[in-house]
Amino acid sequence: MKRGYRLQCVGLLYKALQDHTTQDNWKPSQATASIWQVIDIEHAGTVADPIPFSLYLVVYKDKYYTWADVLYLCTRDSRTALQNPPDQLIGHYFELA
Template structure:
């Protein structure tokens, strides 16, 4: 058996093993090891899949379909991110489908945004399929 054949044989086993076993920090260093999101697959809550070079966690079991891609379905997927300070000086990199925390700062294309919404307490969370620049005045304001 060649190395390429062995790698093809082991790939599904590796994908299954890493999909829930690794902590988020290690998983984010190993995104190519995770199975790619694909249409028509039955997915379970807690499993992680890669989509457009971003790692996403399944929030509720479902069968994948067009229109429910991880960056378009915040009720079904959340981007896996590392907890960082979230201060103005150390903002969290923003990606589609991530869980945002009210009162923390996020970075998108060299611009810093504060996650803030009238009537929402600091520390509250929301999963959004949009980037801060797309929700300016609704969920975000420019950091001063």
């Protein structure tokens, strides 16, 4: 796989972070977080169209995300994929909207 390759898996869209030779057991997961990153290309990140948060998603300042039917505002860019949900990152990356 080439860097940037997109893969749909278990209802989420992933992007390859680096070139790699894929193997059957290298499906996107916590174990392959250095290879695959969740991306969202369907939502604007506004109050009217928030991004559904998923683990292993990079978040961006001033974008809105939903998690467990709650709306959050991102207060800073994460730069790396997050491994905790927004409700555990209040005051770090998110605030309630």
